[in-house]
Amino acid sequence: MSEFYYTEDHEWAKIEGDIVTIGISDYAQEQLGDIVFVEMPEISLDVEQGDEAGVIESVKTAVEIYAPVGGEVTEINEAIAGTPEIVNEDPLGDGWLFRMRASDAAEIQSLKSQEDYDEYVEGLE
Numbered sequence: 001m002s003e004f005y006y007t008e009d010h011e012w013a014k015i016e017g018d019i020v021t022i023g024i025s026d027y028a029q030e031q032l033g034d035i036v037f038v039e040m041p042e043i044s045l046d047v048e049q050g051d052e053a054g055v056i057e058s059v060k061t062a063v064e065i066y067a068p069v070g071g072e073v074t075e076i077n078e079a080i081a082g083t084p085e086i087v088n089e090d091p092l093g094d095g096w097l098f099r100m101r102a103s104d105a106a107e108i109q110s111l112k113s114q115e116d117y118d119e120y121v122e123g124l125e
Helices: 026-032 105-110 114-124
Strands: 004-006 011-016 019-024 035-039 052-058 062-066 071-076 098-102
Touching: 004 114, 011 105, 019 026, 098 105
Parallel strands: none
Antiparallel strands: 004 011, 011 019, 019 098, 035 052, 052 062, 071 098
């Protein structure tokens, strides 16, 4: 079983205790193309599940990043500010975007498992 959960907007969430690490899926980074800028949320920002938390800009387009769960932003990936291409190179690892303390861990149950997400993406192609 995968440790990642996904939204239909192609964000992923990885849970470690009450801390949730968030990024975008490999599918999303492929669709975006070369990422040139990431606008991160402010640390200590409180968001509800589904709220806009940032923006990713690529050579093709700009897309919003939505919070897969509600909570407080506790950390952002500072490395991305200077080298946003990390998101293209390793979207599920070093290309993570931000971390937050989940306010309701049960919200994770509304996200897709790896298997469900893979099926969802297949339906988009």
